[in-house]
Amino acid sequence: MNAETDLIPAPLSASTWGEGAFVLDKDTTLTAGPGVGGAERWLRTALQAATGLPLREGEPGPPGRAAPNSIELRHDHHLPPEAYRVTVRDDRALIKGGDPAGAFYAAQTLRQLLGPEAFRRAPLRRADWRLPEVEIQDRPRFRWRGLMLDVARHFMPKEGVLRYLDLMAAHKLNVFHFHLTDDQGWRVEIRKYPRLTEVGSWRARTKFGHRASPLWDEKPHGGYYTQDDIREIVAYAAERHITVVPEIDVPGHSQAAIAAYPELGNTDVIDTTTLSVWDNWGISANVLAPTDNTLRFYEDVLEEVLGLFPSEFVHVGGDECPKDQWKASPTAQARIAELGLAGEDGLQSWFIGHFDKWLSARGRRLIGWDEILEGGLAPGATVSSWRGYAGGIAAARAGHDVVMCPEQQVYLDHRQAAGDDEPVPIGFVRTLEDVYRFEPVPPQLTGERARHVLGTQANLWTEVMEDHARVDYQAFPRLAAFAEVAWSALPAPAERDFADFERRMAAHYRRLDALGVAYRPPAGPRPWQRRPGVLGRPIEGAPPNR
Numbered sequence: 001m002n003a004e005t006d007l008i009p010a011p012l013s014a015s016t017w018g019e020g021a022f023v024l025d026k027d028t029t030l031t032a033g034p035g036v037g038g039a040e041r042w043l044r045t046a047l048q049a050a051t052g053l054p055l056r057e058g059e060p061g062p063p064g065r066a067a068p069n070s071i072e073l074r075h076d077h078h079l080p081p082e083a084y085r086v087t088v089r090d091d092r093a094l095i096k097g098g099d100p101a102g103a104f105y106a107a108q109t110l111r112q113l114l115g116p117e118a119f120r121r122a123p124l125r126r127a128d129w130r131l132p133e134v135e136i137q138d139r140p141r142f143r144w145r146g147l148m149l150d151v152a153r154h155f156m157p158k159e160g161v162l163r164y165l166d167l168m169a170a171h172k173l174n175v176f177h178f179h180l181t182d183d184q185g186w187r188v189e190i191r192k193y194p195r196l197t198e199v200g201s202w203r204a205r206t207k208f209g210h211r212a213s214p215l216w217d218e219k220p221h222g223g224y225y226t227q228d229d230i231r232e233i234v235a236y237a238a239e240r241h242i243t244v245v246p247e248i249d250v251p252g253h254s255q256a257a258i259a260a261y262p263e264l265g266n267t268d269v270i271d272t273t274t275l276s277v278w279d280n281w282g283i284s285a286n287v288l289a290p291t292d293n294t295l296r297f298y299e300d301v302l303e304e305v306l307g308l309f310p311s312e313f314v315h316v317g318g319d320e321c322p323k324d325q326w327k328a329s330p331t332a333q334a335r336i337a338e339l340g341l342a343g344e345d346g347l348q349s350w351f352i353g354h355f356d357k358w359l360s361a362r363g364r365r366l367i368g369w370d371e372i373l374e375g376g377l378a379p380g381a382t383v384s385s386w387r388g389y390a391g392g393i394a395a396a397r398a399g400h401d402v403v404m405c406p407e408q409q410v411y412l413d414h415r416q417a418a419g420d421d422e423p424v425p426i427g428f429v430r431t432l433e434d435v436y437r438f439e440p441v442p443p444q445l446t447g448e449r450a451r452h453v454l455g456t457q458a459n460l461w462t463e464v465m466e467d468h469a470r471v472d473y474q475a476f477p478r479l480a481a482f483a484e485v486a487w488s489a490l491p492a493p494a495e496r497d498f499a500d501f502e503r504r505m506a507a508h509y510r511r512l513d514a515l516g517v518a519y520r521p522p523a524g525p526r527p528w529q530r531r532p533g534v535l536g537r538p539i540e541g542a543p544p545n546r
Helices: 037-051 100-113 158-170 227-239 255-260 292-308 324-328 330-339 343-360 390-397 432-436 468-475 478-487 498-515
Strands: 013-024 029-032 070-075 084-089 092-097 129-138 144-150 175-179 243-250 313-317 365-369 382-385 402-404 453-460
Touching: 013 084, 029 037, 037 070, 037 100, 070 100, 084 100, 092 100, 100 129, 100 158, 144 158, 144 478, 158 175, 158 227, 158 468, 158 498, 175 453, 227 243, 227 292, 243 292, 243 343, 292 313, 292 343, 313 343, 324 330, 324 343, 330 343, 343 365, 382 390, 390 402, 432 478, 432 498, 453 468, 453 478, 468 478, 478 498
Parallel strands: 029 070, 070 092, 144 175, 144 453, 175 243, 243 313, 313 365, 365 382, 382 402, 402 453
Antiparallel strands: 013 129, 084 092, 084 129
């Protein structure tokens, strides 16, 4: 095994010493110094299950070296946050982390060095467990290495979410953007407003395929997370050094909330009591009314959300908000006039600005999709730049922080190949190589402006992903390529060694097999991964790079 060629994401540096190896056995110990006990507990649990070895706690070794026949984790204050060093020599392995997260990422790397069987939950027949003699030094490029999972369009049960947190951790991703509300479902318990889940968490039927498809799944679809479920998810993520950023969508993408509480909608335009949770895809015209009642309602919602999610950022959506109802609403027009706003775009900006101030007063930061730029960006807002690079560039130039997640590059619901076998093909073709050559910082941003790019995020919108196997297929293997982009110090896109990445993926596919990931094979979908006859929405040609 060559540590320089099979680790994903690629480390900053890796060097080996010949063919020597540290062979683990029943007497091998696992020890942690102060501050890195969490990484030790995770590593012991994972390796005991996979290897069947006891890995008892041992005594620490001398300064700069682990004890014989031991794996030792230590905190090294000379290393920066999230950085680590792994040294395997003779019969010992020393892990040093700049902080608890760095030690945890080193533990993930150590598991990769042991081979794909180390990713299983029970031991297979194996003669020995060998760590190659190696020196690895590593640190991440970006502080925000994110994955967005949409559980509103298709609900993913709690166990599936916990599984995805483990998959994120295995790839050194550290921000889980949890898309909890939309037109098609409300997925988080709010105790003050129980109808949000009693009514808003399920729909009578579901469109199968793209919204133009004639096919329907006629059975009800739904589900939600209790507040204790959320606490468990947040705690499980924190143990893996993943921050969970909740998204509560306003003022658009809100039909499920309006179906539960009709007074939230534009009652002077339509009879909102006739609305149900939407069973189709696309952009619903039914948006929140810009009233004091609506503001108070969502303040109450967010009070409970803040109690569940300790994250610095709270995502408020802000995207794809049709203005037709506001244009026709005397109430909305009166509010525009009262506040002296610049039309309906100004009204949306006011709406987002209200929650920017509200969150700031509580020590949190608002983040929203790049439509929040329209009508003027709230002073403290951070932008998720999804329609391309342009929104992020504009925000960074104005001194705002940005997370780059352009649809044309890292929306993993987009199809992976042009063939007819791709299941429910959506959007542009985005191959494994395309994702590997994605660059989060555009050339228009340099110096201080480039530093406003907090990082990058891949997004999984689940309209055509009806279960976890479909999510797996769309996410992998491309999420592995994205993780390397977010973590590793790669050269410019054209200079990246994709052939080397493919070689390392040969080992990584075996890890994914051990983890039970239903990825897209390099040769194309397996027969049961296809969806013949289900209409998608493919877009031909290369995506715009704007």
